[in-house]
Amino acid sequence: MTDTKTGPRWSRLEHDERREQILATARVLFTKRPYGAVSTIEIAEAAGVTRGLLHHYFGTKRALYLEVVKDLVDSPVLSVLDAITATPIDQIPSWEDSVALWMDVVEANREAWLVAISAGETGSDRAMHDILDEARERTASQVIAVLGLDEKRTPEVRALVCGFGGFAEVVTREWLQRRRLTKEQARVLLVGALPGMVDTLLPRVIAKRERRS
Amino acid sequence: MTDTKTGPRWSRLEHDERREQILATARVLFTKRPYGAVSTIEIAEAAGVTRGLLHHYFGTKRALYLEVVKDLVDSPVLSVLDAITATPIDQIPSWEDSVALWMDVVEANREAWLVAISAGETGSDRAMHDILDEARERTASQVIAVLGLDEKRTPEVRALVCGFGGFAEVVTREWLQRRRLTKEQARVLLVGALPGMVDTLLPRVIAKRERRS
DNA sequence: CACCTCTATTGGCAGACTGCCAGTAAGCGT
DNA sequence: ACGCTTACTGGCAGTCTGCCAATAGAGGTG
Secondary structure, three states: OOOOOOOOOOOOOOHHHHHHHHHHHHHHHHHHOOHHHOOHHHHHHHHOOOHHHHHHHHOOHHHHHHHHHHHHHHHHHHHHHHHHHHOOOOOOOOHHHHHHHHHHHHHHOHHHHHHHHOOOOOOOOHHHHHHHHHHHHHHHHHHHHHHOOOOOOOOHHHHHHHHHHHHHHHHHHHHHOOOOOOHHHHHHHHHHHHHHHHHHHHHHHHHOOOOOO | OOOOOOOOOOOOOOHHHHHHHHHHHHHHHHHHOOHHHOOHHHHHHHHOOOHHHHHHHHOOHHHHHHHHHHHHHHHHHHHHHHHHHHOOOOOOOOHHHHHHHHHHHHHHOHHHHHHHHHHOOOOOOHHHHHHHHHHHHHHHHHHHHHHOOOOOOOOHHHHHHHHHHHHHHHHHHHHHOOOOOOHHHHHHHHHHHHHHHHHHHHHHHHHOOOOOO
């Protein structure tokens, strides 16, 4: 009775198309709930396919999760990069403008950003750690470029900028999540913190550099 | 043949004693490998008990994990508190000394600290988030007290100090894990960053405070 | 238009793990 | 020595992941 001469029971999609569809569905679910609380069958059903197909495309649940996190991390970073490279080539954006731009992008991708920086159900997971770490390093490179710092002569700059990244993460959370800071207040902190540290602290750090003969 | 008139097949321990034993075993395993890669039966066997007992004491695997992380987070914090309260009451330790003390404690509890920090990457888990967040707030309170800041008149101080906490986390990792900074260099950064920000940035942040009638 | 090949997709099986509970025995009090 | 408390065990039930052989869309070919 129920299945009287219907059409095809399932549609056959292009490889990449189906892959993107599953990935998007997984992204929605993993954004809402943590890794362990989302089952593969749930993802499959939400995507309108079977669990088997999910494994066919991604191999394992963890691999799928890694892809999702990679997406989550990349999308804001790419947005910033796009916007920056859209500016005239010979006109490097000012530090103030860069911070403002970054804040707007993060505000727009609020959910994704919050999940991304706190991703990884498993602390000591190698692959996950690498993804997040690489994203942070990429951001640091951007910052170094915008500020016009000389990374080669003073490698300590990179550590300092990464430290500022940690500062920025928390300040952003204080603004977006905990709401103990307004956007303006957060902006003042983000704009002012790094230049101050570079001016006053960096020389002292370099002075402590161990001499190598 | 094998079991010819042996003694008791298992020993009956005091409630808290057995609990501590299981907790210690779990702590070792969770420190080595991530949550998902450690099974309850493995913990139970390593502790010399059955899996059922583990559930009897902690209810669920996740609950056991939370207890472990709580321990991991508390132990360094408590060490610092002990050392600080050990100093004469009327003699508040200087900021430099506090930082140095903190660095020594972290260096001693290297493993525990690194795991505890990266356990924070358990984003959407409410209970886990609360544990780590509370630890950070506690540390912030300590810092505010040592620096003698007035938290009531300027609530923004707390957000700034928490931000410094993020900075400190990354700088410490750069020193202990990634080794792009020596201990001396990290010390210079940690000692110098916060006072500088308090002096130059805090007034500007307060100036941006929204007026409430 | 009928057939045929390709492969995206399904459905179900095997192993592993967690959570739970009823029964068992260790050891203390009387 | 006996019984009572409860720490502890052992196994069952449900759920989940990973895997693979079978199936069926869909486009190409004569």
